[in-house]
Amino acid sequence: MTAGEFRTVTVTVDGRRVTTEAGRTVAATLMLAEDRLHWRETRFAGKGRGLFCGIGVCFDCLVTVDGQPSLRACLVQVAEGMSIETEPMDG
Amino acid sequence: MADTENTYEVAVIGAGPAGLAAASEAAAGGAHTVLIDAAGQFGGQYWRHADEQSSSEDPAVWHHGWKTYTGLASAVDDAISAGKLQYLPASHVIAAEAGSPFSLSIAPVPESQPEHQGLTQIRAHTVVLCPGAYDRQLPVPGWTLPGVMAAGGIQAFIKTQGISPGQRVVLGGTGPFLLSAAASVLQAGAEVAAICESSDLTGWVPRGVSAALVPSKGKEGAEYIALLARHRVPYFRRRAVVAIHGDQRATAVSTARLNRDGKALPGTERIIEDVDLVGLGWGFVPQSELVVQLGAQMFRDADGSLVAEVDKDQQSSVPGLYLAGEITGVAGATAAVAEGRIAGRQVAGLRGGGRPPRSSADIKDRVLRRNHRLFAQAMHRAHPLPQQWPEWLTDETVICRCEEVPWQKTKEAIDSLSAEEPRGLKGATRIGMGWCQGRMCGQAADCLASSDSADVAQAVARRGPAIPVSLRALAGESGRESS
């Protein structure tokens, strides 16, 4: 692959089109392109969670990708047309 | 009869520094080898780097020892092209059974292989297990706020994304790794507002000799210190991040000076405002579940971690099971490579039946291993966990992130339900029952336990499957081939 060939990728986040760089993880896309630090709500206290361990161990960063729930956003790489669903919260 | 297609002479689990080294040596020695790794590309934690398919950036800028990596990676790549080694990326070994041969159940990692569902069974006469480690955590008030990450997680983010996940960062915990994370943050153009090292580092002094054994560490350390000085990064000893503040996200931290036991000294508290990222790291926890499943002898290392016993050739107490890297004691990447090479040569050399001759490279690796182990022991002693960290907690502080168990409930269970041991605590409070299966709260539960025996830690580490796996996968492929 030559540099520049797949520089950007367009995905949807909760239905919105978002353009990001190829090679980004879903977590990085949410953080960098969407300025979101949290995209999951805890089930008892309803608190926001996002990246914590960053390497697939803590399962705090779960998102739904292309209809598949509970995937670790720190491990999924974005791909053209990917649909990402989060648990949107206020703030 | 076992089908030969899925049977290998050697299975290497993990493609970090240790696993890459082991696989390259095993394949070079002619062994029919399979390399299984949960990640999508080589590197493990230390050499984690940007997606090779889409990034044109040179990963070397973020790494020490990148030449060692490229050397190992191309050796493994060559072995793959030559048909001597099979590489299974994005594949997690969820269960392992000892025997001759060993049998491994492998699940596709759904984040990278969503289309794949079933389990695969592999057999191998020898296993070299190099599963590495993850960041060790202690709960503090506010550690569940968005914007708080594991220090290693920040490092991983920068190494893969080339950008810092926060612009004004406070790092807290213990160990030299905080310096390395800080260096990456600075290199990525962000600010480090403070580094809080809980130890006073006096533990290093009498053992200065260990540091002298490992000049590479000394050099790396000196580089970090120069970088931090250039950026005027405030570096505090015997001070900890004792609370993190913010509503929807972390915006400030309280730090405090600690007494010898790790209690926050009254009147020493300081608030650092306008922080958007907090990195916490208290060392590393070796991934022990497969070792426990396989029944190898384990013990508590100087840092309290549950690690596996190995002999001079990296063989565990289970014949045919070799271990290399952090799982034999947290000692960093250079030690991991040395151990991986020793194990790889050994398993390849034993194929003929005889004892493999010692090459000069092997002797060099054995010296390297010894020096780095000595260094690591000194490091662990110089960076103890603050004994009294529970004093920092408030009743509301969440101990178990997944199950949202507060400190109040934890204390009650310990006091009135005789739950002073991690398994009992788990039953009484759900600490450790969630998605991460106690990996994040495990150190806390372990510290609260009345016993520091290795057995207790081992009972907790008896996790199966090694990562969550869908029922479809479990139901799919035959669990055990008929033999």
Added chain:
Amino acid sequence: MQSSPSDVLIIGSGAVGAAVAFFCAKAGLSVRVVDKGRPGGGTSSRCEGNLLVSDKEHGPELDLANYSLGLWRGELAEFAHLWEFENKGGIIVASQESSMASLQRALQVQRQHGIEVEEIDVPGLKELEPNVTDQAVGAAFYPDDCQVMPMLLTAHLLRMAREAGAELLFDTEVTGMVRTGDQIQGVRTSQGTYYAQTVINAAGPWGAEVAELAGVNVPVGPRRGYVLVTEPLPPMVFRKVYAAEYIDNVGSSEEGLQASPVVEGTQAGSILIGSSRERVGFDHTLNPEALQMIARNAIALFPFLQETRILRHYFGFRPYSPDHVPVIGPDPRVPGLWHACGHEGAGIGLSVGTGKLIAQALTGEQTDIELGPFSPARFDTAAVPEGQEVP
């Protein structure tokens, strides 16, 4: 150092030992509990918490189940929240006409013995369990099936026993009996000797080993079972749901692997899926076939589970008694020794009834139900010969 003798010394701090301790302490007896491990660290922390009447055949076990149910809902109702007691009801689903027919036959017998059960049709089933398989042809609903959280149950019973005066000793293994002539006077342990009027064997699947220390044969041994725990989900399964074949499994003595799904939601959101049955001794090696069988059966019952992740699987050893009747009461072969073990797959549910009956018997009261059918007198008088494998 010599500790004073107690009225009762209980070997084992599982659900059964804890319940015996609680009721005895409450009845005013002085109680000491010894366990070789940690509180409730045996089978009672590696099981599920179904309190079922639906899987019981008529006979002593059903009587004990009904009696226990009365205690759960009556005398112990004030503690229900402590152990997450829920009267959620159970459903047995038949997915084939043939199993529906056997289910109907079973219902008839159960009704005759006073078990409350309604036959429900497919729309009725879908109303109770919207996510159940479309293959279902019919079902039975048992309003009396309940559930508790076994580890909380055991921990709180032990706490309440201690608060009523019981002494709890952990990491204390019983290694021998102290006798004078035939009479048991106490136990020797890894931490010293303890004397007692009555020694109670509540060692669960290790019941035979403990009995052997007293030289008697109580053929209770391990029957392994796996449970799968899913990721936490919003409520998807509302009752305890299982397949019609389950009843056959419970009653069988098959050595080989058997599995039929019992699927239940928990208050914490994970779904528990159990369970397999196999008699493999205290085998700790993984049996992937058991997991596979449970997974397949669970998906057949609830197809949505296919995409659900298992966070953990675990196994425990049910204290299996060859005639499926627990062993409760004084051992006529060894004065001073009582048993409270062998509850197999129902020891959580039956624990409280067992505890209360033993306390009544020890204090000389008339027991609420007859202990006769549970008596160890039914086993032969010989001690276990050296080296013989315990079933």
